[in-house]
Amino acid sequence: MAAAGRSVHVRVPATSANLGPGFDTLGLALSVYDELDVTALAPGELEIEVTGTGADDIPRDDSHLIVRTIRHCFDAVGRTAPGLRIVARNGIPHGKGMGSSGAAVAAGVLAAKGLLEGDVDLDDTALLRLATEVEGHPDNVAPALFGGLTIAWTENGAPRHKKLLVHRGVAPVVFVPDRTMSTSAARSVLEAEVSREDAVFNVSRSALLIAALTQSPDLLLSATEDKLHQERRAQAMPETFALVSALRERGFPAVVSGAGPTVLVLADGPGRRLEAAAVVAEVSDGSWQALMLAVDFLGGTVRPAADVRLEADRDVA
Template identity: 65%
Template sequence: MSLVGRRVAVRVPATTANLGPGFDTLGLALSVYDELTVEAVERPGVRVHVEGVGAGEVPTDESNLVASSLLHALSALGVEAPGLELHARNTIPHGRGLGSSGAAVVAGIVAAKGLLEGVVDVDDETLLRLATEIEGHPDNVAPALFGGLAIAWTTLAGPAQKTLLVHRGVSPLILVPETTLSTKVARSLQPEHVPHEDAVFNVSRSALLVAALTQSPELLFAATEDKLHQSYRASAMPETAHVVALLREHGLPAVVSGAGPSVLVLANGAGQRLEAADLIARHAGVHWAPLMLAVDVKGATVEAIPGDPA
């Protein structure tokens, strides 16, 4: 069956991973979105049109991460790719620890699912597997795919995840700096081995964090303590480390968002979130843009666009 003429619209949330102690394990979907429309056309090749974040910077051919992820999914599902016209409208900041690359991967894979509706059945397990094959870690792609709080892990059979609902009292604040940091650079600062007591510390805090996010947000400050990754990466983003320390000195549950350099505050209520934003506005040494967000509960969505192209 030819896919030519099919059009789909995709929406993918930003994510924040690690959440302090849950290194490469925990991720949260946030209410900032990239949107994508894809049309299968007769003309061969891939053309990508980008608006917003990344316009004029990211590739506009098949090497674009959204496009290459879409092509990877079609190939893996045994479908020959048609010509493709992609229109991306991006609002997720790049290089800031908000899962922009994971969102791009998920957008492409979910677009493939939409184009194949009624031709190939693509279940959630397949979506997660395909996304993890490209991204390398499931902790960002799982919440981007399914929303909410994701606990992600890998097995001999492949990646797996469990989605949990977040307590309504949790009020995320993202503080976005003007500077960027690559995930590769951040990961290069990680030691191969950590002290046993630090590993035990993080196991306890990760378990507590799941309880705090789902049932007891008053425990978020203690639950966001970490000894596995943030201190090792501090030299690459000193301003981020300063902001995290400043917030925590005032009893606010702040952590590095993903690989940084953005800061995530998992506030217990709107009042504490405003307190954190005000503190940074008054005392931070560089400009930090505050994003007062909600937890996204839907994850990535795709729907067919009926009728002729506009």
């Protein structure tokens, strides 16, 4: 069990999964973050403080996703979970398709890694496995943990990932609406089977998307075409699909971010992001918030909380 009083600081990025054709496979880490300090307490104690995005809707009991994830990790390695004090500052929008639940799970496994340091070593393989056991699939937790562009798959029942660096010319912008969409609701409209033609189409576009994101951003419009899930989800979020269609008609590589309803544009330069924002202002009702972001290359981090406080004191001084 982690020693009472040990405290770690965790930072995890938002993510956008699917990226158009890469359904349940591709994910991208984005420069919006959740941060939290986790302190080990005496067994049975639990204190949770949350500020920021979605704070009013987050439970303060044993059902909290980070609490459940930390306890899962301790159980998995045969250790008794300590009591927990969690102080979280949320920047990732909740229920908007930017990987908030995946980020919470990633934060939980990283917190467990920090609390277990010196007793149990959780390497990258273990982190991804534990996170996938809680989240159910690796496409969001992989970029939240490791950053950059990730390809996630399952091999012999175990989750795997490959991290790729994104071309410096790729400039993401997300358009976040004021409404939410649950992942389960977005998945409920998908068909269990697809045609061979549509499957081949998405295989080709997914392969092209890897090349576009890593080498040739000029190919992003074609590379983000999809026939598996986005049109089928239109009935659940018509405003999102209408905005994606309007942007693509103007030449912008727009996709549904994760399960939606946020729209992601993978622009091929900062100037194009501003042009995309102008299009959204023109064709929408003004309820979409534009966030000009960068690709996060670092992924989730865990450090002793005392080190973070010391750096903050130095900055103030």
